[in-house]
Amino acid sequence: MNITKEQIDALNAVVKVAVTKExxxxxxxxxLADYRKNANIPGFRKGAVPMSLIEKQYGKAVLLDEVNKILQSSLNDYLVEEKLDILGNPLPKVTEDFDWNKDDFTFEFELGLAPEFTxxxxxxxxxxxxxxxxxxxxxxxxVDRIQKQYGKMISEDKVTEDTTLRGTFSNEEKGINNATNITLDIFKDKKVVKQFVGKKVGDVVELxxxxxxEDDHKLMDYLKVNHDDVHGLDIIVKFTxxxxxxxxxxxxxxxxxxxLFGEGTVSSLEELKGKIKEDAEVQFAQQADQKFLNDVIESLIENTSFDLPSEFLKKWIQTVxxxxxTKEQAEEEYAKSEKGLRYQLIENKIIADNDLQIQxxxxxxxxxxxxxxxxxxxxxSNPTDEEVEGIVARVLSNQEETKRLSEQIMSEKMLALFKxxxxxxxxxxxYQEFVKEMYGE
Incomplete structure (x- = not known):
């Protein structure tokens, strides 16, 4: 057997695998000998079928199967030995007049090579x-929300500007059906408030x-619509x-x-505000870190320039x-996945350059x-080491869970490196300014 590589350009190559009869x-x-031992063919005893008959019936299929096994094994070994960093999988080049009746064969495979970049x-x-x-x-x-949350609820007959309402927003066409609590001060226009005042249980208000x-993003909270749908959403919803x-x-x-916080932890309004501020800013820091990570990723994709073997990848997508x-469908899929592929290559490069392996x-x-x-x-609050270790062992025995946790760790390592x-x-x-920054408004 002989394997050679022809470099087409920096991102494309063709590997030729020559397989001989030996x-x-x-x-x-x-x-075929194993087939003969177990073959049941009318007119012959088991194990006594002439080899010529076995070869005629099974020879071509066995040849194709064994040659394919040799191809796969030798090609994989070659890629590892030559340390070729490929994208996708090798694509066999189709030869219209390929002759399986010969003793020796030559197969060609197209390779898409990963680009070199910094x-x-x-x-x-x-x-x-x-x-x-x-x-x-x-x-x-x-503080006001806490006072209301832990306050005394008093049932009322009619809606006033200060009442709290429990009800359901609905729109059948858009599939909206969300039960929620509202106060009338959430609405931007005072005319909307007037639509509610004086209404009773069972009444329906169309909005x-x-x-x-004031902020369209509140539609996400109260109507449970997606972020992509809230901007410019102009429909009529009912509130029952x-x-x-x-x-x-x-x-x-x-x-x-x-x-709220346990005995003696907080003893004044100022301390309450301090505790709220502390807890909120811990959560805010996590959200800020996630946005920072996302923004860095977008910046790296935009500013790290390299070419991809796009035509090869489109052909590969057609077959995978x-x-x-179809060619058109593959081009559409490639357009959707190109950005993700670029960051995957960038991330792999960062991991290798900075030795961010997960132990x-x-x-x-x-x-x-x-x-x-x-x-x-x-x-x-105080589990034993044995209890924790037992749960850890069970969790890590699940491959999907291990993969998810590994991705979390790598994300944390990347965040620390970027910082x-x-x-x-x-x-x-x-926080309001941050929300506007996050959604580009």
């Missing part, structure tokens, strides 16, 4: 790192979604009133503080699924911390 003859002979994390970047502050307005709103809220309540706010006293695709100990430690946090939520290497400008904002 490579496959013994393998074919042994398989990733400069220290280059000047346009990515901002947000520092989200829980401002005074937000803290006041959260236009266009300009219904199911409950009308007024709220007698809870007093800001020690009993409420202890109920259960059902072959099994990393996986165990990460899983252990997650389990301890989950157990603490259910009141098990260290990328030169960014910190930007202090409140």
């Amino acid at each position: 490579d496959y003859a013994d393998k074919v002979k042994n398989v 990733v400069d994390l220290s280059a000047k970047s346009k990515v901002a790192k947000f520092d989200i502050e829980a401002d005074d307005k937000m803290l006041e709103e959260q 236009s979604t266009k300009g219904l809220f 009133i199911e409950e009308i309540n007024s709220v007698e706010k809870a007093e800001l006293n020690q009993e409420l503080f202890d109920k 699924g259960e059902t072959p695709l 099994f100990e990393d996986l165990k430690a990460h899983t252990s911390e997650l389990i301890k946090k989950q157990m603490a939520q259910f009141g098990q 260290e290497k990328i030169n960014v400008k910190a930007k202090k904002v409140n």
Whole structure:
């Protein structure tokens, strides 16, 4: 057997595999001998069928099978030995006049090669790192929300501007059917508020979604529509009133503080606001980190330039699924996946350049911390090492779960690397400003 490579260009190559009779003859002979031992053909005793008859009936199929096994094995070994970094899988070149009656065969495979490029994390970047502050307005709103949440609900007969409503937003055409609680101050227009005032349980109020809220993103919360659908959404929704309540706010006293945070943790309004601010900004930091990571990824894709073997990849996409695709379908699929492929190559390059490999100990430690946090939520604040290790072992025995956790760890490693290497400008904002930045408004 002889394998050679012809370099077409930097991203494409053709590998030729020459298979001689000596490579496959013994393998074919042994398989046919096994067939002969077990063949049941009328007129012959088992094991006494003439080999010529076995060869005539099974020879061509066995030849094709054994040659294909040799091809796959030798080609894979060659790619590993030559350290060829390929995209997709080798594509066999179709030869119209291929003759299986010869003794020696030559097969050709097209290869799409991964590009060579560099990733400069220290280059000047346009990515901002947000520092989200829980401002005074937000803290006041959260205190008010807590007082209402823990206050006394009083059933009312009619809607007033200060009542809380339980009801359902619906629109059959758009599949909207979401039960929620609302207060009338969520609406942007006072005319909408007047539509509700005086209504009773069972009444239905029809509302236009266009300009219904100060921020269209609230449609996601109250109507449960996707982010892509909220911008410019102009439909009529119905709100069916199911409950009308007024709220007698809870007093800001020690009993409420202890109920919220445990005995003695908070003892004044200022301490309450401090605790709310602390907890909120921990959550904000996680959201800011995720946006930073997403923005860095987008920036790297945009600013890391390299070519791909696009024509090869389109041909490969045509063949890789259960059902072959047309050329047009493959081009459409390639357009959808190109961005993801580019980042996959960039990420692999960053991992290799910065030695960000995940060790099994990393996986165990990460899983252990997650389990301890989950157990603490259910009141098990001091589990034994044996308990945790047992759960870790069960979790990591699941391949899908192990893959998901590994991706989490790699994401954390990439985030830490980006924070260290990328030169960014910190930007202090409140949460509302951050939401507008996140959604590009």
